Amino acid sequence: MKTKLREFVLSLFPESRNKLVHEGYKSFVYEIISFVNAFIHEQDAISALNGTTGPSVISRWEAPPHPAIKVNFDSAFNQQSSSAISSAIGRNSEGLIMAACAIPHNNVFDAFVAEVVTCKQAVQFAKDMRLINVIIEGDFLTVIKKINVGSHDRSIIAPIIVDIKKLAKKFKAISFYFVRREANKAVHALVRECRSCQVPCYWFEEAPMEASTAADSDRRLLFYAHV
Template identity: 40%
Template sequence: MHKFLPAFANLQQRKLIVRNTCRLCEASTDSIAHLVFLCLVTMCILASVGLPSVPALQRNAIVHEGFACSSAKVSTFVLSFLLELESLANVPAPTMRVKDVKWFHPNGDVIKFNFDASFHTDSKSSISGVIARDSQGLIVAACSYPHLGVVDVFITEALAFKMVVSFTFDLGFRLVQFEGDSLSVIKKLNSAMPDKSIISPIIRDIKEASK
């Protein structure tokens, strides 16, 4: 009714040269009012499915693809579609289990540093973020730092660890606890064996800074 749909009457008002005849019934002007309420094909569909109104289904396929479809086929499609909607209404909604992730307070004067990193494949860049909290859970420091020229997520996690170590010493904290989600980086830092992976220079820098 707002003349948004490309019925031929609307296209003519936009100065397009089209044959302004309904392709469904070939009996009247192809307007929205005709398609929805007055077209003989639409009226047959209304009568067969028992609905007060229904859009001119399959019109685009008939006009642009030469697809022939009778009112009986359209009404069958409408009825089957309604039955499908009714069956979906009886399907129970999916349940989601929310994992209860708890943050544990550090003991005494220890400051706990939680850190993580995000990686953007297209720009080969990442951003590391860290937040420091005391034994009462109060935030005592926080920062974020961008990294450019990063090739994969593995390096991103190592850079995040290096950043949090540097941030810790810049603030002057001595009793600290680090908590991150990169198990591979943590294992390499705890290992006495020399690392030979792509992040070996970063691991070496972190160990030197932690002495």
């Protein structure tokens, strides 16, 4: 069985054959775990887009009801350096940017871990802003589902999920939603702009140019939707 599994994964990742020979079993195991995490995320995302997870999935950014603040999050993972960038943008019921941040992280295992670390950072960001009524949105379905489920999580990210749930208790009201990437454009632009950040960066009532442009586009869509 182990041999068949090894050959199956190697058939999916031909480059792993050289790694297994030259770098040993540890590198090979890393390839398997990364593949499984990516596969799970892909299947969850497909289910959501097919409407099998319950409520319809949000496909564009929507303003939160007053007085709530919506915080969207996204991450960028660098496998070569085992690092990641966490980005978050908080906007009010008018679509105006209240604050934004980009935080670098070291010793991040993979993109799966990077996304849950970023979700935790978004909640911490909301807490640091002294918000009490918050909506957290991200486009990584697996993370959102693990936060919303009541049962104990046994995955590699379980300790971070526990931390997020503890932080969530600090708010008067907080909810977590999965959205399509189209509804996460502004923070996606922010994380793209801040890939090279070496220190935490914060902005208040503004954001870097690409992120601001995307947020303005979201605001215009809000206006047209109500015309």
